[in-house]
Amino acid sequence: xxxxxxxxxxxxxxxxxxxxxxxxxxxxxxxxxxxxxxxxxxxxxxxxxxxxxxxxxxxxxxxxxxxxxxxxxxxxxxxxxxxxxxxxxxxxxxxxxxxxxxxxxxxxxxxxxxxxxxxxxxxxxxxxxxxxxxxxxxxxxxxxxxxxxxxxxxxxxxxxxxxxxxxxxxxxxxxxxxxxxxxxxxxxxxxxxxxxxxxxxxxxxxxxxxxxxxxxxxxxxxxxxxxxxxxxxxxxxxxxxxxxxxxxxxxxxxxxxxxxxxxxxxxxxxxxxxxxxxxxxxxxxxxxxxxxxxxxxxxxxxxxxxxxxxxxxxxxxxxxxxxxxxxxxxxxxxxxxxxxxxxxxxxxxxxxxxxxxxxxxxxxxxxxxxxxxxxxxxxxxxxxxxxxxxxxxxxxxxxxxxxxxxxxxxxxxxxxxx
Amino acid sequence: xxxxxxxxxxxxxxxxxxxxxxxxxxxxxxxxxxxxxxxxxxxxxxxxxxxxxxxxxxxxxxxxxxxxxxxxxxxxxxxxxxxx
Numbered sequence: 072x073x074x075x076x077x078x079x080x081x082x083x084x085x086x087x088x089x090x091x092x093x094x095x096x097x098x099x100x101x102x103x104x105x106x107x108x109x110x111x112x113x114x115x116x117x118x119x120x121x122x123x124x125x126x127x128x129x130x131x132x133x134x135x136x137x138x139x140x141x142x143x144x145x146x147x148x149x150x151x152x153x154x155x156x157x158x159x160x161x162x163x164x165x166x167x168x169x170x171x172x173x174x175x176x177x178x179x180x181x182x183x184x185x186x187x188x189x190x191x192x193x194x195x196x197x198x199x200x201x202x203x204x205x206x207x208x209x210x211x212x213x214x215x216x217x218x219x220x221x222x223x224x225x226x227x228x229x230x231x232x233x234x235x236x237x238x239x240x241x242x243x244x245x246x247x248x249x250x251x252x253x254x255x256x257x258x259x260x261x262x263x264x265x266x267x268x269x270x271x272x273x274x275x276x277x278x279x280x281x282x283x284x285x286x287x288x289x290x291x292x293x294x295x296x297x298x299x300x301x302x303x304x305x306x307x308x309x310x311x312x313x314x315x316x317x318x319x320x321x322x323x324x325x326x327x328x329x330x331x332x333x334x335x336x337x338x339x340x341x342x343x344x345x346x347x348x349x350x351x352x353x354x355x356x357x358x359x360x361x362x363x364x365x366x367x368x369x370x371x372x373x374x375x376x377x378x379x380x381x382x383x384x385x386x387x388x389x390x391x392x393x394x395x396x397x398x399x400x401x402x403x404x405x406x407x408x409x410x411x412x413x414x415x416x417x418x419x420x421x422x423x424x425x426x427x428x429x430x431x432x433x434x435x436x437x438x439x440x441x442x443x444x445x446x447x448x449x450x451x452x453x454x455x456x457x458x459x460x461x462x463x464x465x466x467x468x469x470x471x472x473x474x475x476x477x478x479x480x481x482x483x484x485x486x487x488x489x
Numbered sequence: 490x491x492x493x494x495x496x497x498x499x500x501x502x503x504x505x506x507x508x509x510x511x512x513x514x515x516x517x518x519x520x521x522x523x524x525x526x527x528x529x530x531x532x533x534x535x536x537x538x539x540x541x542x543x544x545x546x547x548x549x550x551x552x553x554x555x556x557x558x559x560x561x562x563x564x565x566x567x568x569x570x571x572x573x
Binding site for chain 2: 210211213221230233234238239240241242243244245246260261264340343346347348350351353354355357358362365
């Protein structure tokens with residue numbers, strides 16, 4: 072048919088987009104369960120899975136992203152009948168429709184899985200698996216509760232890892248069956264028993280690898296609830312890396328294996344040894360630096376002290392004393408000179424007042440010899456009285472010879488010197 | 490090593506050790522106190538190493554089922570009156 076007016080011509084891209092939108096608008100294709108057989112299974116290095124689902128009539132190419140694949144309870148095997156969930160959409164570059172699988176499980180256990188998924192959805196809706204419920208693990212647990220079977224290899228793995236990494240802990244084993252009908256109730260009892268003990272720091276719930284049915288006890292609702300409700304943080308290590316159980320979802324931390332769970336609850340002893348050693352070295356370095364600093368301070372102080380030492384002060388004081396003494400002597404000397412001069416002046420004045428100086432001019436002093444009294448008046452002497460006469464250079468004896476008659480009442484007034 | 494340090498768990502000793510390092514590195518302790526902190530820190534480091542080198546992992550097992558042993562009935566000796 073020739074192209075012409077009236078015909079609408081689309082690009083390949085527009086046509087493919089139209090088909091894409093058609094498929095995307097179909098509610099069945101957006102959320103569909105498909106049963107089939109796996110073939111051509113291959114996985115990219117990033118973990119994405121590419122395979123074909125087929126039956127006798129048809130086949131459909133399938134893609135599953137790693138983010139989904141990692142959560143599957145099942146490793147796809149070539150030729151196995153499986154039940155897949157996902158949506159159908161167009162892969163535009165190749166011009167084909169594909170089944171984008173987000174969940175894959177073995178066919179036949181489908182009913183079990185539906186039950187599992189329903190329970191998982193219910194608990195999830197309840198918030199049992201919420202990330203904000205997850206608690207941090209104690210960095211240095213002392214008592215580790217272990218919920219597992221004492222006969223299991225998983226238990227020996229746990230003990231081996233703990234011995235290797237950090238043996239300074241105590242393991243408190245709450246023995247339990249880990250598979251079979253009795254197992255869920257026993258696991259719950261073990262969790263409750265460990266929760267009753269204050270000294271427990273963290274709980275390990277572990278079981279080695281096994282078939283899906285063997286791991287089923289850990290998909291039990293009571294077990295999941297007991298783990299979520301534990302007052303001590305719970306770490307699970309159940310099955311292999313690819314096994315996810317409800318217990319794992321409910322735990323504070325899910326480890327891929329029992330050994331990994333043991334490694335997750337204790338610190339690495341070698342790492343700690345290095346840290347302790349580093350601390351000790353830092354202490355020593357700091358102390359040495361401190362001592363060096365103190366030594367420096369001490370020397371500085373010593374120098375200051377020497378500068379202000381008493382000996383030096385004493386020398387200074389001595390010098391000051393000397394200086395003061397010198398000044399004192401100077402002033403004292405001056406003062407003495409003044410005093411000496413005053414004294415000389417006084418002496419001169421005294422000298423001038425000395426009666427003996429008069430004798431040098433020819434006067435004489437007459438004293439009565441009997442009592443040394445000075446004769447000032449005639450009536451003091453009678454004729455014959457012995458006298459002493461002092462002149463400038465000494466004295467000599469004399470005697471009164473002639474005494475004029477005294478006036479009246481001379482006798483009464485005798486000795487009365489005016 | 491003081492009794493206090495000898496009784497410490499690894500965690501307690503390790504945290505105390507880190508505090509000692511911090512205190513010493515703050516650099517404003519007087520010498521005498523710094524020496525005390527240093528000696529305590531070294532003792533704590535030894536205690537931590539002891540924990541890490543401790544050879545034996547201790548393992549206990551909870552016992553199920555066995556009913557708790559009944560306490561023997563309490564009685565005073567016959568020749569003695571109760572003190573009340």
